[in-house]
Amino acid sequence: MxxxxxxxxxxxxxxxxxxxxxxxxxxxxxxxxxxxxxxxxxxxxxxxxxxxxLPVVDGNPRLGPCVGNIGKFCCIGLNYSDHAAETGAAIPEHPILFMKANSAIVGPNDMVMKPRGSTHTDWEVELGVIIGKAAKYVSKEDALDYVAGYCVINDVSERHYQTQLTGQWTKGKSCDTFGPAGPWLVTRDEVEDPQELAMYLDVNGKRMQTGNTNTMIFTVAEIIEHLSGLFTLQPGDVISTGTPPGVGMGIKPEPVYLEKGDVMELGIDGLGVQRQEVGQDA
Known part of the structure; x- marks a missing residue:
């Protein structure tokens, strides 16, 4: 579904x-x-x-985030071997966890607003995992049984805030509108293997990211095992599982970041497509 x-x-x-x-x-x-x-x-x-x-919905209504009342918005950093390589980072021994503020969550086609004064706003297509039942100390062998479904996430990031404002990554990840989710929650029975999903992201029609979840360092099951050993995952919690190479920060010789008026389009096989225009907070 x-x-x-x-x-x-x-x-x-x-x-x-x-x-x-x-x-x-x-x-x-x-x-x-x-x-x-x-x-x-x-x-x-x-x-x-x-x-x-069921009644047909007429017209072309706005799509909201595909999950309501999200509890925790957990994100995994540097989880693709080829993305870690482009940033020059070492392969992590354990999943790198940061949290994204729920106030960042918007619909899949809503505008993404650069924060006031931002010059380093970046894009990240990611596989989102929606938890369907409480998970505590779950083994990786059983982990996918706790998944309700999957979705597309754009983990929009302000790199200066993330790395230069002292503290954790959360500062650069939690700005308003930095968490588009959707368009749909695709139930797990329709996703044969979450580790074989092609994904992409375009900026202004130019392909920036091309990847596949088969290059994840930690699989969806391993991430759920790790997180559920730290705290209980609850129904409606969302895990964003990392991004493949091609982010603006990694472009050589000079990074490229989002400007007002840019358009991002991103998608994952079978999970739909997002489209966001970039605005600028006054």
Whole structure:
């Protein structure tokens, strides 16, 4: 299934795409794509529906973040061997974890706003993992059973804030609009292997990132094992699992960063496409 949320920011309604790509309203069935709806039982209830029985959503409404009421927004840094190489960083021994503020979360096609005075805003296409049930001390062999589904994430980053403002990466990762998520939550039964997904990101029509989740240093299962050994992962938590090479910071001989008016388009096989125009906070 492809589950989504549509409507004005802060007032999104739950929906699903049927086999023909028609948007269907789920408001009469569930309150949101969140919480218990993400459990195996909750997803089974939605899977049993006849999509043709659901109201068609007319027009072309705004798509919101594909998960509502996200608890923790966990992100993994330097998790692609080829991305680590382009930045000159050593391969980490354990997953590098930082948190992204939930106030960064926006819809997949909403504007991305450069913070006031920013000169180093960068792009990062990433595979997002949505947790479906509480996970504590989970083994990697069982880890994928705790996944509700997957989505596209753009882990937008302000590199000066990230590396020069003293402290953790969170400063450069948590600016408003720096967490586009969606367009859909694709349930795990439709993703045969999360470690064989091609991904890309274009800026102004130019291909900047080309990658595949098969170059991850730590797999989705290994990440869930590691994080669930540190704290309980709850339904609706999102894990952004790292980015392949081609970020602006890694361009030689000089890095390239986003400017007002630039357009990012990014996607992952089977998980849909995002498109964001870049704006500038006054």
């Amino acid at each position: 492809k589950l989504l949320r549509y409507g004005d920011a802060g007032a999104e309604k739950p929906g699903m795409l049927d086999a023909d790509g028609t948007l269907r309203d789920l408001s009469g069935v569930v309150g949101d794509i969140a919480g218990d709806v993400l459990s195996d039982a909750g997803l089974a209830k939605l899977r049993a529906l006849d999509p043709a029985s």
